[in-house]
Amino acid sequence: MPKPSRIRTAALAATAVLLPALAAGCAGEDGGGADLPRQELGWKDCPAPSREQGGGDSPSPLPGGGTWQCATMKAPLDWDRPKGDTIDLALIRAKASGDSDRRIGSLFFNFGGPGVSGVAGLPAFGADYAKLRTRYDLVGFDPRGVGRSTPVRCQNDQQLDAYYQQDATPDDSAERNALLDDTKEFNEACEKNSKKLLPHVRTTDAARDLDLMRQVLGDDTLHYFGFSYGTELGGVYAHLFPKKVGRAVFDAVVDPTQTPEQGSLGQAKGFQLALDNYAEDCVSRVEDCPVGDTVKDVENRIKTLLKDLDRKPLRGVFPRELTQTAATSGIAQALYSKNFWEYLTEGLLLAYDGDGQVLMLLSDMLNGRDENGEYSNINAANVAISCADDKPRYSPMHVTRELPGFRAASGVFGDYLAWGMVSCAGWPVPGAADRPDVSAPGSAPILVIGNTGDPATPYEGARRMAQALGKGVGVELTYKGQGHGAYDSKNTCVQGAVNAYLLDGKVPKAGTVCS
Helix, strand or coil: CCCHHHHHHCCCHHHHCCCHHHCCCCCCCCCCCCCHHHCCCCCEECCCCCHHHCCCCCCCCCCCCCCCEEEEEEEECCCCCCCCCEEEEEEEEECCCCCHHHCCEEEEEECCCCCCCHHHHHHHHHHHHHHHHCCEEEEEECCCCCCCCCCCCCCCHHHHHHHHCCCCCCCCHHHHHHHHHHHHHHHHHHHHHHCCCHHHCCHHHHHHHHHHHHHHCCCCCEEEEEECHHHHHHHHHHHHCHHHEEEEEEECCCCCCCCHHHHHHHHHHHHHHHHHHHHHHHHCCCCCCCCCCCHHHHHHHHHHHHHHHHHCCEECCCCCEECHHHHHHHHHHHCCCHHHHHHHHHHHHHHHCCECHHHHHHHHHHHCECCCCCECCHHHHHHHHHHHHECCCCCHHHHHHHHHHHHHHCCCCHHHHHHHHHHHCCCCCCCCECCCCCCCCCCCCEEEEEEEECCCCCCHHHHHHHHHHCCCCEEEEEEEEECCCCHHHCCHHHHHHHHHHHHHCCCCCCCEEEC
16 A cells, blocks of 8 residues: 555656556765765666666657666765765766757756656656756656665565555454554565665655765756655755755645644545545536536545445456555546546446456556556655654554544545555654754745645645745745646646746746646
């Protein structure tokens, strides 16, 4: 079952391409240790993504000629021992397409998760950033523990198939014990297969890696575009290295003021809002909504489906069944983008007729499973990074006590997100803090974009991030839209504001609203 942080952020990159079946240093100082900032990277044409990155084909040639180039950078395993063991970090770039005398530098991207491969993700979104490429080299990377960057490894494909078939919303003591046993088994597999790496995958480690990348690529300041969890990574970087922040944009913003529990509860409200918006859109059309006559009817039918699946799963993608948990995660996946709402309608209609295949495929998409039954390491990395970051550990007793509040927030997603809080129980590495520190006095302005219809990173988080960054640093922009994030919605107002800042340094007025 995906952790709460996973459902919050990880599906952004998945929306780039439809499923085939559906068609340590002080703040302000450089982060590099030893001679690593002076290393030279051997850029080469990119190979096909590894299975840990999600598989697939090599990146297509760039418009106008040229190719995506990949390289591997060395970084300290332990930033407290910068001259000790090193790990490999995978990078990808598309060199600037414009005149060299107008080139600003590198623009680094992180697409969230934690656990999303930037090396695989950036080419998928590349066309959206063509204008930015006129003045920047576009640079993506797999954060430590992700994809080709010394990946965290936990369970194999067969074990993960069984893991995702579990009942993640237990109704009695036997089901609770089974969930806890499955969680324990997964966490122990992570410790067995990645023990040396697990203490060193915190977001603070990734932020120091990011500053090392800046140095290696020869940039005086870090120009950055972070989405979803990538906004948290960007905020932590700004806290550690405020004087190194160049032009930065945060989109689909994580609320840095919340504990993991508060974040999960906020997600329950956010996904419920997105489901309400989906239902309202469906029933407001001229033709009849095929999945319900009213918003309440749409949601009641979904609740009934989930209740029925708890008793008797449907056939899914052979030989697996569509369980209550798989259906819930499939519905959540479809709410990440308005472009996926038609697939949610199709999946629900088929499920009501006894066929769970489409909802199962959507669930697979969230969990990083391809059509060949191979999993990326997105879930392993997500759990490892989240549990290393988050200090709280929630017991079954605590979850049971808080269930009424989660159910009030969402009758569809409440139980699912509440029980997800036990994912870090028994994790072998202690969590770092209750909340990330993103205060960045002295930083250049950071554009912070909130989407009023965002299910995974609710809109309120953008204002709190802007405030937490500090006066004169966080500049909030509101997008009145649907789905996870704003820039890739192709809204001309949002893209115009972002492009004007990144390309020309024009900071939009705080409080700007785009519809």
